[in-house]
Amino acid sequence: MYILNEKDYIRSVLASKKKPEDLSIGYLIVLTAKYYYINNENIEKKQLVEIVTNKISDMMIYGYQEYKWIHKIENVCDIFYDSEKDKKSKQKEEINGKDKQFRELKYVPIYQEEIDLINSLPNDRQKKFMFTLYAVARYMDSDGWINKKDLRGLSEIFKLANITLTSDKKNELLHDLYKNGYIYFGKQIDNLNIRVNLAESDNVAYKIKEFSNLGNQYIGNFKKGYRQCANPSCGKRVKMTAPNRIYCSKCAEEIDREKAKDRMKKLRNHKMFEADSMKNA
Structure with missing residues (x-):
């Protein structure tokens, strides 16, 4: 967490x-x-x-x-x-x-140079994973290292990146990034200690203020035609089928139901007020 x-x-x-x-x-x-x-x-x-x-x-x-x-x-x-x-x-x-001391951060920055590198990757999975690695490495503040004690800890990173894969496919993704020089492993090649080259820049491209659904945050903010669901507790990616669409289907339905309840409540209160007014007239 x-x-x-x-x-x-x-x-x-x-x-x-x-x-x-x-x-x-x-x-x-x-x-x-x-x-x-x-x-x-x-x-x-x-x-x-x-x-x-x-x-x-x-x-x-x-x-x-x-x-x-x-x-x-x-x-x-x-x-x-x-x-x-x-x-x-x-x-x-x-x-x-x-x-x-307590960690007290307003946000975790991702810099434009890092976004440019992420955007150059061949597929969404690699992009989401690298975005998440940059975020976690900067949060950890350990010179670009992300140290995990076991495979469960590494699986946490994939979950944070909104990536679901088998163990073999996870290793394949890691190998591709390693082979092309995007990530580095510790001296003991066990895929648990990973390092990325963090940018040294003042050009902040994105501020992570909620450390969850990082993969969807990338897609929602940097992939054309998508955005992230505006419900903070959801965070799913949303395909922009309409210009004013800001919620995923599930959240939109829930919000519509809540609005309908509010309208009915106001209508009942209004009718009760009118009835009381007539009694007191």
């Missing part, structure tokens, strides 16, 4: 006392620990562990069992207090260094 403004996000989650479905428990623990550590200058480690434990328990997460997660909570909280030697734990990638 990629969150542009972690501080606002976790504040909202803590206020609601409900874990969003797409937020992992591990990431929730990290964000909660950050929030209370940063906002309490003199908090002790034991207090932080207790607060995080209580806040996670308060959310009544289905299947959550404290004894299974307390070690994770303690390890995450340890990072804020322990020495450089202790920071070499598995959690260092999550909250070490600059990541001890």
Whole structure:
């Protein structure tokens, strides 16, 4: 999951006392620990562990069992207090260094040079995937590297790019991009650590403000004859069959139903008002 403004996000989650479905428990623990550590200058480690434990328990997460997660909570909280030697734990990638502070981004930029390269690719799948790689690499801020621990993490990138393929076809797409010099792999060629050359430019072509449906964002904004559904919770690509079409078929039907309900409600209220006026006349 990629969150542009972690501080606002976790504040909202803590206020609601409900874990969003797409937020992992591990990431929730990290964000909660950050929030209370940063906002309490003199908090002790034991207090932080207790607060995080209580806040996670308060959310009544289905299947959550404290004894299974307390070690994770303690390890995450340890990072804020322990020495450089202790920071070499598995959690260092999550909250070490600059990541001890919240990521607070207004948007993730994609530059014109990157769009030009993407547009030169031979098919929509490669274009959507490269657009997503640029977005994730800039979000990660690791010199163009996108590091994934396993195949599941890499599948996340394909999902974010709105690409559904078999494993063989995914590998074929990666190989084509690698063979033509668009992406690079780490020294261990396992397709998990990928690097792209990020542009150094002031010429912003697009600002990603919602880190979802990135493949459809590319198609909706850069492929002629298409746009992205205007419903923020949808994000599907829409073929422009009419000049004023801004929603996909499903969202358009839902909006029409809601408008019809509003019209009926106003009509009923108007009739009730007229009836009351006649009684009081």
